[in-house]
Amino acid sequence: MHSNKIIEAIKERRSIFKFKDEEVSKDSVDTILEAGRWAPSYANLQPWKFVVIRDKEIQDQLCKIAEKITIFREGLEEAPVVIAVASNQDKDPSHFVEAGAVATQNMALAAHSLGLSSYWIGLFDIDKEKKSAEKEAKEVLDLPEDYRLISLLPVGKADHERTSERDELEEMVIRK
């Protein structure tokens, strides 16, 4: 198999849940956002809003909401910056989720390429079973009604190491 910087970044990125108390520069955040902007989207509709959060009070409120539906991870509380990815369901009713997901992953990879780490917090409530967490987080972030919250991405310098595994490739592949 081939390898190059992109393949390496894809394979080496890990979800990181604890961050050092070190700033992330505006330049780094803008580079990460730019990677989100260049994600593909259905018919190039680009239905995104990226919310950049550097406010501990807002982070605390998001923590309290996220705790209700996911394992508590201090990363959301302590990350120097959190990026929320929202996607406009009126603009792209059939593919707004995928658009938000692919932008999120682009940003996670961009962060990794800059020596930063992140993890994806999935508040998106596909069938309204997540105890209104998405709705509450949208209110905290003042997101308009037609936007859905696809992910929260705390970003910072990793303060721990993680490994994760994947199933064997051939278990995932059907070759015709």
Ligand SMILES: Cc1cc2nc3c(=O)[nH]c(=O)nc-3n(C[C@H](O)[C@H](O)[C@H](O)COP(=O)(O)O)c2cc1C
């Ligand atoms: C759609 C989606 C939602 C996720 N939601 C959460 C979450 O709410 N909390 C969390 O700790 N990790 C969450 N994760 C991160 C996964 O747990 C993680 O990607 C997976 O365990 C594989 O680990 P790795 O990213 O380090 O390879 C989410 C990932 C995805 C793609």
